[in-house]
Amino acid sequence: MATIKPHGPNVLITGTPGTGKSTIGTELATRTGLKYINIGDLAKEEELYEGYDEEYQCPILNEDRVIDELEDTMSLGGNIVDYHSCEFFPERWFDIVFVLRTDNSLLYDRLQNRIEKEK
Incomplete structure (x- = not known):
């Protein structure tokens, strides 16, 4: 059973870099x-x-330090978290998770425009 957080739900927005996580978040x-x-x-x-x-x-x-840093904030609720992966976050933190995707040809151009490293 989900615990009701006093400041609202916690949302995780995840996905490959360049899919729009920060924009949507x-x-x-x-x-x-x-x-x-x-x-x-x-x-x-x-x-x-x-x-x-x-x-x-x-x-x-x-990742352990990130969890320690956010534990109190997440327990209160009312947060939108933006990160490219989700496996290290405690499941109990989030009420909903959105995984963003985009077409690889669009993604490549977006990352090139950011001057991301080729790797």
Whole structure:
């Protein structure tokens, strides 16, 4: 049985980079008054990393520290979380999960425009 959170539901928006998670998440937050949490931004602000991946040229997220950082916030509810995967989040946190997808030809162009690393 789901627990009713005092500040509203928690929503997870997940999917491949470039599918529109941030766009939809921020718009949904604006329209609903829920708090938007971009995990990438949170990790940067709070330095929630455990190293650096030389091959992919990016920091390695410390998932345990992310969970610890968000536990109290998520228990209150009223959050929209944006991240490209979902497997490390506790299932109990979310009332609904949206997985975004897009056509690969559109996705490639979007990522090229962001100057994402080829890998």
